[in-house]
Amino acid sequence: MQDKTVAKLISAEEKRQREGLELIPSENYVSQEVLQAMGSVFTNKYSEGYPGKRYYGGQVNTDALEQLAINRAKALFHSDHANVQSNSGAPANEAVYHSWLEPGDTIMGMELSHGGHLTHGRPGTISAKLFNFVRYGIKDIETGEIDYDQMLEVARQTKPKIILAGFSSYPRELNYAKFAEIGAEVGAVLMADMAHIAGLIAGGVLKNPFDFGFHVMTTTTHKTLRGPRGAMILSQGTVSNPLKAVDKTIANLPTLIDRTVFPGLQGGPHMHIIAAKAVALYEAAQPEFKIYCQQVLANAQALSSELMSNGIKLITNGTDNHMMLADIYSSFGFDGSVAEQTLDRIGLTLNKNVIPDDPLPPYRPSGIRLGTPAITTRGLKVEHMPQIARWIKEALDSHNDETKLDKLAHEVKNFASAFPLP
Numbered sequence: 132m133q134d135k136t137v138a139k140l141i142s143a144e145e146k147r148q149r150e151g152l153e154l155i156p157s158e159n160y161v162s163q164e165v166l167q168a169m170g171s172v173f174t175n176k177y178s179e180g181y182p183g184k185r186y187y188g189g190q191v192n193t194d195a196l197e198q199l200a201i202n203r204a205k206a207l208f209h210s211d212h213a214n215v216q217s218n219s220g221a222p223a224n225e226a227v228y229h230s231w232l233e234p235g236d237t238i239m240g241m242e243l244s245h246g247g248h249l250t251h252g253r254p255g256t257i258s259a260k261l262f263n264f265v266r267y268g269i270k271d272i273e274t275g276e277i278d279y280d281q282m283l284e285v286a287r288q289t290k291p292k293i294i295l296a297g298f299s300s301y302p303r304e305l306n307y308a309k310f311a312e313i314g315a316e317v318g319a320v321l322m323a324d325m326a327h328i329a330g331l332i333a334g335g336v337l338k339n340p341f342d343f344g345f346h347v348m349t350t351t352t353h354k355t356l357r358g359p360r361g362a363m364i365l366s367q368g369t370v371s372n373p374l375k376a377v378d379k380t381i382a383n384l385p386t387l388i389d390r391t392v393f394p395g396l397q398g399g400p401h402m403h404i405i406a407a408k409a410v411a412l413y414e415a416a417q418p419e420f421k422i423y424c425q426q427v428l429a430n431a432q433a434l435s436s437e438l439m440s441n442g443i444k445l446i447t448n449g450t451d452n453h454m455m456l457a458d459i460y461s462s463f464g465f466d467g468s469v470a471e472q473t474l475d476r477i478g479l480t481l482n483k484n485v486i487p488d489d490p491l492p493p494y495r496p497s498g499i500r501l502g503t504p505a506i507t508t509r510g511l512k513v514e515h516m517p518q519i520a521r522w523i524k525e526a527l528d529s530h531n532d533e534t535k536l537d538k539l540a541h542e543v544k545n546f547a548s549a550f551p552l553p
């Protein structure tokens with residue numbers, strides 16, 4: 132590469148990834164094939180519109196490529212339609228809100244400190260300025276069970292037009308049948324934001340909201356699905372010409388969504404990313420991906436019991452999915468950002484996180500969030516989880532002891548180097 136400055140940063144980042152262990156639950160390592168597709172000549176092409184209906188010439192390959200990605204997404208998640216153009220998780224959620232709602236309408240989402248994502252109505256976001264968000268949350272912090280009675284009561288009072296199931300820091304499975312019951316009673320569109328767990332749904336180890344009557348599902352493609360940074364919007368209904376206006380009916384949801392993504396929110400789709408999404412969807416349909424997903428869950432189970440046996444308190448006392456939330460403040464007496472920095476120092480990357488009804492402020496919250504998707508891609512198995520839990524415990528016990536942290540950093544680097552990046 133001529134540009135030595137960028138070349139140096141790329142190789143430094145590769146080294147950092149190789150020598151450390153990635154425990155951020157929303158991150159993963161893509162295959163060489165996904166990387167190649169992202170770096171392909173499809174980045175040169177403008178293709179505003181949809182397959183067969185473009186505003187520019189020269190679309191013979193882009194049409195075939197986008198249609199392939201759409202077909203693979205539909206088959207993998209059992210949906211009538213897939214929009215694969217959405218650039219990331221936040222605009223994908225925005226697109227669904229805008230395709231169905233008018234300003235001032237109500238969306239019911241998960242309490243943010245109980246696990247809901249910023250795009251589910253965090254004050255200050257564009258959607259929170261335009262729409263009215265009401266909340267459901269956890270009833271019992273020990274089990275993580277959602278308070279479905281409270282949810283029904285609030286839904287009856289506020290009549291949300293969308294009920295949103297989804298989270299970025301919740302370690303349990305949602306009861307989609309309950310969501311569907313409540314949605315049917317108040318006439319809401321059922322939306323699932325499966326950004327974190329889409330790969331695990333595709334791999335058959337977690338439930339698919341579409342099996343419970345959900346109408347629409349958004350997901351990022353770069354987390355457990357192990358694809359490029361990007362998103363998809365899957366929906367049920369009739370697919371018609373996205374360049375022609377349609378009535379706002381539930382059957383028309385796929386077309387309403389397509390029209391909101393383009394021309395509503397975006398211009399030309401990122402075709403090189405769509406190429407990489409197609410490759411990731413192909414990979415996720417292979418039998419090895421099921422095995423990968425089973426291992427992600429087995430590793431998460433093993434890591435959560437090892438953390439707890441080292442005296443680290445986990446929110447809900449464990450996990451049903453790929454992620455864990457640890458209450459650092461009660462376990463060690465300091466906040467999650469100290470834990471994040473200490474563990475970063477020894478090569479274990481994870482993030483500080485609020486815990487339900489956190490007594491500390493969001494920029495220095497009580498918890499950390501960690502997960503197993505990336506280390507499982509690296510090839511780590513259940514037998515490696517006790518070692519990771521021990522490193523976490525020892526580093527946090529000695530967070531002021533530079534000599535001890537140096538020793539642990541050396542151990543992590545040696546260990547990680549035995550598990551090459553894909």
Ligand SMILES: Cc1ncc(COP(=O)(O)O)c(C=O)c1O
Nearest residue numbers: 219220221248298299324326351
């Ligand atoms: C549940 C959920 N939705 C949406 C997003 C936003 O995705 P992006 O960062 O790609 O915009 C995230 C990202 O972490 C997420 O966890």
